[in-house]
Amino acid sequence: MRLRDFRIWGLAPAWGIMALTLILPIGIVVLVSLATRGAYGGFDWGLSFDSYAKILFEEDWDGNLAFTPQYLAIIGRTLWLASLTTLICAALALPAAYTIAQAPGRWKPVLIYLVTLPFWVSMIVRVYAWIIILGNDGVIEKTLRGLGLVTDIDSLLFTDGAMLAGLVYSYIPLMILPVFASIEKLDGSLIEASHDLYGSRWVTARRVILPLTLPGVMAGAVLVFVPCLGAVLEPILLGGGKTMLMGNLIQTQFGGGRNWPFGAAIAVTLMVLVMIFLMLNALRARKGGADV
């Protein structure tokens, strides 16, 4: 067999798996999003963009389409919460990763192991743990009350803040690890050079460490931002289902809402958003590649 043939046929199993597990399901979701809702649940195959229109427009009683911001608000809120989570993760991960990188050699693997430790426990269990921490008579409330700082506080649980805390908690290891990797790669003498040239700790962090670890932060940002867009668990368990995010919206349409085409349309929209974000990031990385 010639090499060229091998290149084509040798990759066939990989292409086969890709087609079966990635392209086929996405194709089905796209097709469903173009279908119409069946009269008794389910859907009828077709080629209609009604489901996409439904994201922006609402049909009133007279059959006229009127602009509605309600789904747009959910998309906006999702983007905002995912961005906020990513930012907080980055802000917390940088000093954490730096501290790990500075730790004595034999401690590093232990600390990295501790960072990954939560992954060994089911996500649902971990999010439930936050209910115990934040809930009525939870750890935080009891502590505050015990210290006499508060007598009665509104529940911490089932708020946007609780949801945010849960998201940050869930995804921060995915930020710490790439940031740690890029800090480890950082030449220690650059930090010394910065101090030597009258750079305070703050100046060194801002002008030397941060720009040189940015590739790691960007990699972490992708790993945190993308799953945040599709988060389902935290809004339900910690947000109390009061705040709808895209993930919940999709879930509702496929579940209780029984509008599969609409759910699929939102899923496709989410996918496109993620792809736009990833492409922007890739472009940025390619442009910045020469610098770092």
Added chain:
Amino acid sequence: MRNKAIEVQNVAKSFGSFQALKGVSFDIYDNEFFTMLGPSGCGKTTLLRMIAGFEAPTSGSIRLHGRDIGAEPPHKRRVNTVFQSYALFPHMTLEGNIAFALENLGWKKDRIRARVAQMLELVHMSQFANRRPAQLSGGQRQRIALARALASEPEVLLLDEPLSALDLKLRQAMRDELRALQRATGITFIFVTHDQEEALDMSDRICVLGAGEVQQIGAPNEVYEDPANRFVADFIGETNFLPAEVIAVEEGHATVRTPLGQVKTYHKGARVGAAATLSLRPEKIGLDEQVPQDAPRLQGVVTSRNYMGGYTHYTIAVNGVELRVSKRNAVSHSASLEPGRQVQLGFRPDSARVLGQ
């Protein structure tokens, strides 16, 4: 009296149970090219890092123009370093690299721009202002590292083996440039190296460090011609060590009995009856027509030779000892001495040194 730029007073440094420095003291003067020379592990880099502020002495103090800087963090000291790896910021242009220190000092924009341009000109790199370090050759990076460290006119410039990453030809050229730069700026240079040739070439004074202690401080010709002890004689340049028995010591001269006969010359630490060593540099020994006048002549046999171009290094067996001798190839086609040949050799006694144990 010259001003003291740096006073190192009884500085000791331990890393765990390892004593890197065992209480060293010396002064470095303003406008001096001062070299700390020694084998790896002698404590020279540790000393440099303590002056920079990256390490703290375990005991003792370091003064910068009279002020104790022991507790000052590196970014508060008017001392800059040229790092062995240059440590240029890869994400900044050359201009950005040089401006970094000045921005941290809070200089005005115009003044920074003028100073950066001046520094780039000083190191002949003006046309590269907007390049990044990755686009430079080793020698160019070296120049930018120098410009960056000198831009704020530090009280002292520290250089940590800055030439070790360059190839031979470039290293030679950079030595001259470094020396010229030091003269032009008038800034005190403290240079760390393990390369004795570099040290001899550039320094006003050399501090030879060994085993965490100062072995000798002196001008290049002093440490080469009048080594304080066996360590210095061995580390700087090449030499023959011959066992010597001290017969008499008087006014700086010692008379010793050696395999090459009785020799009377200058000494360091010789005592009558105690064992000593005679240090005799290979280039001080003449062969055949190059034997110095009024030097006693000895007979020897060539056992091996290494042709080096300008010189040929011979090993010659004399009176049961092997002597390294280097013979200048004064004329082309100069007769090369075949191994096995009989030769006459001789040296002036006052060019040898007696070193006590």
